[in-house]
Amino acid sequence: MLYLDHASTSWPKPDCVHEAILRYLRDVGASPGRSAHRLSLEAERIRFDAREAVAELVGMKDPMRVVFTCNATTAINLVLRGLLTPGCHAITTGMEHNAVLRPLRTLEAKGIAVSIAGCRADGSMDAAAIEQHIRPETKLIVANHASNVCGTVLPVREIGELARRHGITFLVDAAQTVGAWPIDLHHDNIDLLAFTGHKALLGPTGTGGLAIDDDFAVTSLPALISGGTGSRSEEEIQPDMLPDKYEAGTPNIMGLAGLAASVRYLIEYxxxxxxxxxxxxxxxxxxxxxxxxxxxxxxxxxxxxxxxxxxxxxxxxxxxxxxxxxxxxxxxxxxxxxxxxxxxxxxxxxxxxxxxxxxxxxxxxxxxxxxxxxxxxxxxxxxxxx
Amino acid sequence: MAEFAVILVYTTTDAIFAERVLRRADLAAKLIPTPRHLGSDCGSAVRIPASESERCEELLRTAGVSLSRIVPLNT
Known part of the structure; x- marks a missing residue:
């Protein structure tokens, strides 16, 4: 039996991933952030292990700026639906997955303008192809790092440099690359990086998230989902601090236990x-x-x-x-x-x-x-x- | 002087972050439920030896941990 579908979901996972998931289910089991007893704190430690490992892998200093969602699609939606308001303009590329294009098309119907920068027939492009679409109202550039169809890697560092020069936020869909291609949030000029846990990170499905650069002001990005976080419980308003702002509701700790183990495995391997x-x-x-x-x-x-x-x-x-x-x-x-x-x-x-x-x-x-x-x-x- | 002090933080993630930074510096940090009279930002707080308050604060600020305040724990 030969499994050649790693771009969908990697399999098999390293043994440490099975063991971490089993350990959580058997020995921990509690939800993080909600209670201060030992098992709840241990669950939070597991989640923090995952944050630290992902931050290290993508060159971030602050693990608090890694927020977890259930997949890259949710992280992409968080950014697109939160950042783009009627009258705004966004630029994307001709090599995107529907995880980017469907939310953009939904937003287009609400008065957000979208331009698609063309790519060559092998999926490649230069940053200049994006620059020609920039307008005064351009708020966001969103590009995949590598194509899920044919693997073509886009020049994210150059696109990011362009975005910085024009004061435009840059979101990268890194579903195909984190764990399989060099990526460094700071050096690659990325403001927001959507990642998934179940592909090259070798973690379980149902894990993913958003890595947020130090200089990106989270006050400009509302939460996609609001609700309980375990913090500021006296308030009925969603807290603005990271990571709680974007992590309402009980998280997939079982999955994050596996992800913490898989990313640590990748770093060591x-x-x-x-x-x-x-x-x-x-x-x-x-x-x-x-x-x-x-x-x-x-x-x-x-x-x-x-x-x-x-x-x-x-x-x-x-x-x-x-x-x-x-x-x-x-x-x-x-x-x-x-x-x-x-x-x-x-x-x-x-x-x-x-x-x-x-x-x-x-x-x-x-x-x-x-x-x-x-x-x-x-x-x-x-x-x-x- | 109180034997212990409590580091109040905003989120449980901050509490875990603080615990990790302090333990890596061999400090006896222990997570406890936040005493209700001290605040409600976060359900967990970090208990430390009161004599290490200044050192802890410096370590946490250097590491980038967001903390609300450090207060003596009077029992």
């Missing part, structure tokens, strides 16, 4: 080691798939410029059928279709048919990549179930 290994796998996939007659690899085709996500099409065959045959006949799991990113597929010229996406992970072996290439080769030569 070394993200650079993982990147190096995944580059090897990506290169092997690009070369191997590219050599098969009738197969077209979509995207940069360059392991230095993309994450470990390789999309392809096979002439004359539907991607959904290819994925079915890979699963049923070869026990290879991948994701076909539009990957919740129709705009990106339009940019890549693969809309509406989509692509087949192979996304290996840190524990995938080179021989497994060869098996996947051989399976696609067989399908391309003999047909779907040949």
């Amino acid at each position: 070394g993200v650079d080691e993982i990147i190096e290994h995944e580059r090897l796998l990506t290169r092997r996939l690009i070369d191997g798939l590219g050599d098969i007659a009738g197969v077209r690899v979509v995207g940069p085709g360059d392991a230095q410029r993309q994450t470990a996500v390789v999309s392809f099409t096979v002439d004359g065959l539907a991607c959904s059928e290819i994925a079915r045959a890979l699963d049923e006949n070869h026990e290879i799991m991948c994701r076909p279709g539009l990957h919740c990113a129709p705009r990106a597929h339009r940019t890549l010229g693969t809309y509406p048919d989509g692509t087949v996406r192979f996304a290996p992970g840190p524990f995938t072996q080179e021989e497994e990549i060869d098996l996947a290439i051989e399976a696609v080769s067989s399908i391309a030569r003999r047909g779907i179930d040949g």
